Amino acid sequence: MKKMVITRNIEQHYREQIQAIVPDWELIVGKDKNIWQEHIKEAEIIAGWKNGLEEYCLDPHAKLKWLQSWSAGVDYLPLEELCSRNIYLTSANGVHANPISETIFALMLGLTRKIHTYVKNQQKKTWHHAQMGLEIHEKTIGIIGVGTIGKETAKIAKAFGMHVLGVRHSGKSVDYVDEMYTPDQLDMLLPKCDYVVVTLPLTKETNQWFGAEQFKQMKASAFFINIGRGEIVVEADLIQALFEGTIAGAGLDVFETEPLGTESPFWEMENVIVTPHTSGSTEHYDQRVIENILIPNLKAYLSGKIPPINLVNFSKGY
Known part of the structure; x- marks a missing residue:
């Protein structure tokens, strides 16, 4: 069974929306490392990045093919490694x-x-x-x-x-x-x-x-x-x-x-x-990431297409 990991705490109705799109996949959701740690190497899709994830998802035996960032900026991610492994990276650009x-x-x-x-x-x-x-x-x-x-x-x-x-x-x-x-x-x-x-x-x-x-x-x-x-x-x-x-x-x-x-x-x-790096904070953040970016990208990915929304150009860095 294929696995998708979301390293965020999201509301149940969002989880149900995503699961309905991937009914045959195991969906692992939660911010706590203990929830996703044993699944992360097997995850084909990861939404949300956590410090230390590269230890798992950039392992030679990891199955990651697409990473959906939960932030617009991607400068903190291991871009060279993601690029060398031909992993799709999409950002949350537009949410803010x-x-x-x-x-x-x-x-x-x-x-x-x-x-x-x-x-x-x-x-x-x-x-x-x-x-x-x-x-x-x-x-x-x-x-x-x-x-x-x-x-x-x-x-x-x-x-x-x-x-x-x-x-x-x-x-x-x-x-x-x-x-x-x-x-x-x-x-x-x-x-x-x-x-x-x-x-x-x-x-x-x-x-x-x-x-x-x-x-x-x-x-x-x-x-x-x-x-x-x-x-x-x-x-x-x-x-x-x-x-x-x-x-x-x-x-x-x-x-x-x-x-x-x-x-x-x-x-x-x-x-x-x-202000303490809060300019992008909003009550609608998760809704916009999930409904405007993650779900459309997920549907495209499942149909064999490259995720089209906010696909990062590794040579440009955004």
């Missing part, structure tokens, strides 16, 4: 468009309208204007990485009457983006932006991509938002840019080292909002 775009605007609005400052003042029972004065309407936003998240962010930006600039490899136009640039044109985009939003995946090309040179190209009044990956930014250069006033502030959900260490200057900066 709504919650992350909401977080992006929460950070942008929070910094613009000084909500983080007022929350601190409320805790101290301090009535103070805090030099409030900025608006987000009619400003220019640069979205670095116009994928699913970037497109939704651009759509929301137009509701504020914003001028939207975007960066994507192809340079092809997208709805709600007024001007599209390619990565080698970043230096043309940055000086125009009041907000720079990074939504990129972490790859060999994007690693340490944003450093001192990029921050110097930005307006002194601009805000920097990063919900992609912390390693995309040279963190020491960002800290220096914030201390020196090279840029106005930052909203950061991701960091080079997580959890963010208590010694990090980010915690104490008045012009920074820190």
Whole structure:
């Protein structure tokens, strides 16, 4: 009997939906290692990755043929090994468009309208204007990485009457983006932006991509938002840019080292909002992964096709 392992705790009705598609397979579901450990080498399909799984599913005798990631980013996975074994890898890209775009605007609005400052003042029972004065309407936003998240962010930006600039490899136009640039044109985009939003995946090309040179190209009044990956930014250069006033502030959900260490200057900066890598968290996460990605991919796989949704290109790293 073939086996499928889901290393997550999912609601019973989702389990029943999946089992109905693979009625002749043994379906093993649960976050606890003790539930799936004895089955993992026999699993042809695994949904959800856990640290240490490579010991089992990349064993020469393992039967894994397709791995469905429960996250959009796949930089933490053993990509070279999966590629060398011709294992299909599909991501959860697209699940996060709504919650992350909401977080992006929460950070942008929070910094613009000084909500983080007022929350601190409320805790101290301090009535103070805090030099409030900025608006987000009619400003220019640069979205670095116009994928699913970037497109939704651009759509929301137009509701504020914003001028939207975007960066994507192809340079092809997208709805709600007024001007599209390619990565080698970043230096043309940055000086125009009041907000720079990074939504990129972490790859060999994007690693340490944003450093001192990029921050110097930005307006002194601009805000920097990063919900992609912390390693995309040279963190020491960002800290220096914030201390020196090279840029106005930052909203950061991701960091080079997580959890963010208590010694990090980010915690104490008045012009920074820190969130603990939660921009993609949502009540609808499992539903979207299972119903929009896993089940359609599973049906395709069972019919002999390559899983079509979010198939990772190993050479690109996403």
